Amino acid sequence: MYFAILVALAGLLFIASGIAAIARGWVFKTRNPVLRPRLYGWGLLAIGFGACVQAADYAVVTDSGLRSLIQTAAIVGMALSTRLVYASRRPDEAELQDGAKP
Numbered sequence: 001m002y003f004a005i006l007v008a009l010a011g012l013l014f015i016a017s018g019i020a021a022i023a024r025g026w027v028f029k030t031r032n033p034v035l036r037p038r039l040y041g042w043g044l045l046a047i048g049f050g051a052c053v054q055a056a057d058y059a060v061v062t063d064s065g066l067r068s069l070i071q072t073a074a075i076v077g078m079a080l081s082t083r084l085v086y087a088s089r090r091p092d093e094a095e096l097q098d099g100a101k102p
Contacts, residue, residue: 014048043084050078
């Protein structure tokens, strides 16, 4: 149960960071610069949602088959949403076509 609480709190932190990035363009300082903060925010929002789904699944669902299905869907969703986070650190295609180096 404590693990579910920790995962839910981490998910809520990701969701809050995603909302801040989408609404205001604010992101935590990272080693790699974030070139598109709104896309970064959508990625964080999806990761946070997946973490909250995992925590709710761990705390509420008792059927092992359903739990396995929900956990797998949440993990795959979070893995795919990391592509949004990676894409937010790359320049737009239009900027690349103008001769700028990545």
